[in-house]
Amino acid sequence: MKKRPSCLASLASVAIATVLSASAASAQSVDTARIESGGQNDWLTYHGSYKGYHYSPLTQINSNNVGNLAVAWIHIPGRSTRGLQSMPLVADGTLYYTGSYSRVFALDGATGEVKWSYFPELDEALIARQTHSPYNRGLAMGEGKVYVGTMDGRLIALDMKSGKVAWDTKLIDSQKLTVGFTGAPLYAKGTVVIGAQGGEWPGRGPIFGVDAATGKKKWDFQTVAGTDDAMKSWGNDSWRTGGGGGWMPGTYDSENNTVLWGTANPAPLYDWSGPDWKTQGARPGENLYTTSVIGLDIDTGKLKYYHQELPHDTWDFDSAVGEFVMLDRDGQKLIVHPNKSGYIFVYDRNLGVKNVWRITENSNFVKSIDPKTGELIGRRDFTAGKVDEPLCPHISGGVSWNSGSYNPKTGLYYKLGQEWCMTLTITKTTPIVAPQAQLNIGADFKIAPPPGGEIYGHLDARDPVTGAKKWEVRYPEPPLASVLSTGGNLVFVPDARGILHAYDADSGAELWSHNNGTGHQGGIISYSAGGKQYVAVVAGFGGMASDDYAPTFGGVFKSMPRDDGALIVYSLRQ
């Protein structure tokens, strides 16, 4: 006679069946509401959720057992020119990510099995003329599709199940402007939003809103002189080659029907005006809306509110880099946004300045920024010729475009700061726009250590609103990857040498590390598939900031490939 299954076993099998069927039932279309509720097993948008926390609430992997974390599977995308810089997404156990040349993959999140792949045909002669290329920072997801931008100025929608092209819309005349899209798009409310590269490229830096269902362009916003008022802040028609752009994804504030976005610096990067920048130099005036945070109506693309973090930015300290951390403090709804200078701005939900604090130790481009008003105090404006005192921070920023993480359990913001400076000689330049646009920098420059010290990077655990520091971990070379924190009291930092570190989120004690074999400069997420928690990180070096590492630091960077990479996924050993 067969032994009957025990009561417990049959209960367990019923429970498993329920979980499985629940998963099948919830494998529905990803929509705005689902992204907003920030599902615990998924990672549905670049910044984790519209709150921008880069946080996973999962606790299966935690500070007690992280010592058992081991590689579960690996995927190699191929043709990883300039390494891997993307943030993976996960919905219902399927992981989606991009490689260079906008290669897109859908993988089984538990096993790494490839479900489908898509390699767009790109204008490679154009890509050969680009500098900030051919890497890709990731996807957006919504309405049964994933969305990816290309270096030749297109936005492509792919069916999530099959990888078939749903639509392919050309948005930028990249042939003429030379720039395209490297940043991940943002999906919200039936709209896919993506911002062009720009900055030191002489264009007008558009941000686009595209209909997710049809691929038709709904609106565009020119970050350079996008309104009549803004036009007045560009003397001598300099808006025509103003730069700008919005090359990293912002977020969606559903309460205000608003897309929040950071904009890039103006061109030329370095002006020769001296203190009379309002009337003299290459681009007299504030240069709106460059180096700003802006709020656009998601339906119309019209500007609702903005704060220009650095008026007449003459240091290349974009606002485009930073995540928008949406949090509540003492009944106030706030937004925390890092500027590339290393100054961290705290706003109310209408972008009114509430506080400003600084994560960098070495900073002299201004004396300070008024924490109540955001006014720049003691700014350094250069004239043509050699600049006497090195400028801090370096052109790679006091922070870069890799995101920090806010952990609602600890209340701490885990953010990487960078300590490096530069010598420079300012030179008057003329923008080149034909036959194709070229970079317009405005100076010869060279990396330099901070005064009296060495270059280094640091992960800070800070109060996001006051900036009060709880703990800090230092690295000899600034890590260039995003940070992840979890409900399991962990903070993950993928460093530049190739080591993935896990720290206790409360104390900063290092609990675990693993060598991924090559430097990191991309995203890291955590998700659950089949009841098991995973941590997924991309490894693969060679982006613009990392170009300086071999000549500056030597060591492992001298032999590190700049055309290779892998997605590496961890789980607890059985």
Place this chain on the structure above:
Amino acid sequence: MRFQFSVEAIGPAVLALALSLPVLGHAQPAAPAQPSEQDLANFDVKELFAGTCGFCHSDGGRVAGKGPQLMGDQHDDDFLRNRIKNGKPGAMPAFGATFNDQQIDAIIIYIRDLKPR
């Protein structure tokens, strides 16, 4: 649009800027015209480095940075010409459609003349 130096001092790519700028948003890119001898003689490579090349070739090409040091470069002229025209994937853009042969020659002369500041 203000220019920082005389029209004679600019090469065909930038001359095309001067001609097309008033209708910048809508003009077709001007075909690069053959530069005059005076254009070539005054093609300002130093300014080109401060605008474009110097992003990677630090300190005007004098030290290694994002790109290699150009001062004292041991490669022959053909190598430099080829690299400037065709670039290197994931490292350097291709400038063959932007500069003509004479302008590339001027860039090579600038590189060969580089000295410490």
